Amino acid sequence: MKKTVLFPCVLLLMLVSCHQKQEQKNIDVPEPQETVVLDGVYHFNFDGFELWTLQDVQRKMSADLFKDAKKADIKQFMPDGEADAAINTFLIKKNGKYILFDTGLGLEKGGVMLDKLTLLNLRPEDISTICITHCHGDHIGGLVSKGEPVFPNAEVYCSDKELNAFKNDALTKEVVKIYDSRLHAFAAGDTLLGEIRSIAAYGHTPGHTFYQIGNLLIVGDLIHAAALQIPHPEYCAKYDTDKKSAVKTRKEAYQYIRDNQLVVAGMHLPFSGVIEHFGE
Numbered sequence: 001m002k003k004t005v006l007f008p009c010v011l012l013l014m015l016v017s018c019h020q021k022q023e024q025k026n027i028d029v030p031e032p033q034e035t036v037v038l039d040g041v042y043h044f045n046f047d048g049f050e051l052w053t054l055q056d057v058q059r060k061m062s063a064d065l066f067k068d069a070k071k072a073d074i075k076q077f078m079p080d081g082e083a084d085a086a087i088n089t090f091l092i093k094k095n096g097k098y099i100l101f102d103t104g105l106g107l108e109k110g111g112v113m114l115d116k117l118t119l120l121n122l123r124p125e126d127i128s129t130i131c132i133t134h135c136h137g138d139h140i141g142g143l144v145s146k147g148e149p150v151f152p153n154a155e156v157y158c159s160d161k162e163l164n165a166f167k168n169d170a171l172t173k174e175v176v177k178i179y180d181s182r183l184h185a186f187a188a189g190d191t192l193l194g195e196i197r198s199i200a201a202y203g204h205t206p207g208h209t210f211y212q213i214g215n216l217l218i219v220g221d222l223i224h225a226a227a228l229q230i231p232h233p234e235y236c237a238k239y240d241t242d243k244k245s246a247v248k249t250r251k252e253a254y255q256y257i258r259d260n261q262l263v264v265a266g267m268h269l270p271f272s273g274v275i276e277h278f279g280e
């Protein structure tokens, strides 16, 4: 992906060519056009919808998270002992509706995703749907603040398996209570709103879920340190709860992404959080 210097708080709306490499193989999928919008926000045009990355926090992932990795691989792919990463959320505008994928840490934990919404002249009230990849605090923390729902009009979707696995988790319990009838549990494989395909991606958590819209695949916590785990899908960060399943999911996902030439959006991929040409 072409890297573009960001100019804080300046509305650039500058189209950046991103046809640097990769010939399309057999599948005729339109490439997204990236548009730098604002500091911590990246904009992409897809066929039929728009995508924004809203960075919640910038972050590094330490090599210490990968105790099982060979020292030589750490040295090669994480020479500074850490990898660039982030906590990202993703916003889609489709048919005039705003759909958010995960919500970051939340205000009280230092997440600034809401500021990124403000930069786009959007309010939490404007979000109609939220799809959750899994119930860790850096993904659902932004749903609630001081016992209140942050998104007063949103219908929230999360896999039934994930909600069940986290039914005793304090934050998940709070979310379930606060969103009440606006929280919808679905079975992996269901299509949401007629156009968002949910895909079981178990391993990181018991009900971890991907979402696919057109040629975009939102992969949640499939990858924590891109520099190491894209060349080495066999390595798990310590956050993966079922390592064997996580490795299987990662290998199958990489294959699926490559076979279908999907664009990948990851919650911990370094900003912009989006990879157009995966694994090249």
Ligand SMILES: [Zn+2]
Residues within 6 Å of the ligand: 136, 138, 139, 221, 267, 268
């Ligand atoms: Zn995470």
